[in-house]
Amino acid sequence: MSYLYPLVIFDLDGTLVDSAADIAEALNRTLEDWQLPRVPEATVLTWIGDGVRRLVEQAFTAARSDIDLDRVMPGFMRHYEACLLRSPRLYDGVVPALEALRARNVTLAICTNKPSAMVAPLLAHLGVQDFFAMVLGGDSLPERKPSGVPLRHIAAAFGVATTAALMVGDSITDYRAAVDAGMPVALVRYGYPRGLDLDTVDAVAVVDDLRSLPGL
Template sequence: MSDVATYPYPLVVFDLDGTLVDSAGDIAEALNRTLEDWQLPRVAEATVLTWIGDGVRRLVEQAFTAAGSTIDLDRVMPGFMVHYRECLLRSPRLFDGVAEALQQLQGRGVPMAICTNKPSALVQPLLDHLGIGDRFALVLGGDSLPQRKPSGEPLRHIAGHFGAAPGDCLMVGDSLTDYRAALDAGMPVALVRYGYPRGLDLQHNEAVAVVDDLRQLPGLRAG
């Protein structure tokens, strides 16, 4: 018998890269292969981390701007997407505690969704590769709607799909982009200390929780 009624949130919405999956090395490699295609120098993964979160076009734009390039991004993006697909399953891994937390939530009948700025066509293959493809009732990518995070519209759309009020649901993310999206949607947010926070103040914010491990999500062991 489901005990979803005992869980404080009727829906949990997760960010993907940096929250569930450590994919920075693969994203960095795809970006660096693209830079090499245009005879530009590779950049350190630590630098790429500061660019992840706002969608692939913005990622590439920041890298080429940092390299001093004025190449039209419309010429660059097709090649980048080829590399992105080729590197997608190169070395991703789930962060510690992710598999167990998702299993607990699913076992309690709590619906879960993904809200990511990653291109939607690349999300399900990644989830399936990591063995969590059946955990989510809805997956929303960065190109699924006209808006993407940090707009709150994707979160409002997801909540509406499940017939839930945004203010009753929980968003779980790692970045300032996630945090701003949740605030814009009026959705409570839990933040993780790992991932790619990019300027997010983990000490002073309006999050309902800041955790080191998803097994510490509020109310996960309650009931």
């Protein structure tokens, strides 16, 4: 039996990978560089999803700092790279879900706002790089999520209509990108779903475990 969606596009952080502690540590090291107080990981979670520059901007705004972001970002990127592989882990169910989808000949891709240079090392470290036929980072194209441009780009690359592909994410950024692209979306209850009411959102499915995906 063939799978309903020939192409499934995943978000990365908060959907496939729990990387919050590492992102928070990179951000806190950056704040310390500028003599600003560290912030709790729970707070950092609310800032993840819109790309690294927006993440840093929100942290420095919350600290009431008017330091020029262009001066801050090089240091943050050094910390981000240094912390990338500290303690990331795949969420429960990710590998079985990817294996099940691949067994049904579903094409798998990643669309993340993480800088592209950070994605390949992370996927390799976690041993899942071979599952994905295409990976787009937040700087791969002129626009990133919540624009639908990256999702349309991936769908076009595989000759699949956006209405026939599925976006899987955890945040309002993923949801808005899917809506903008005219692509069905499934959401996970874990991750960093700030800004979304998962009980009322217009989604194909809201799942607690990605192993539910092949049964949609």
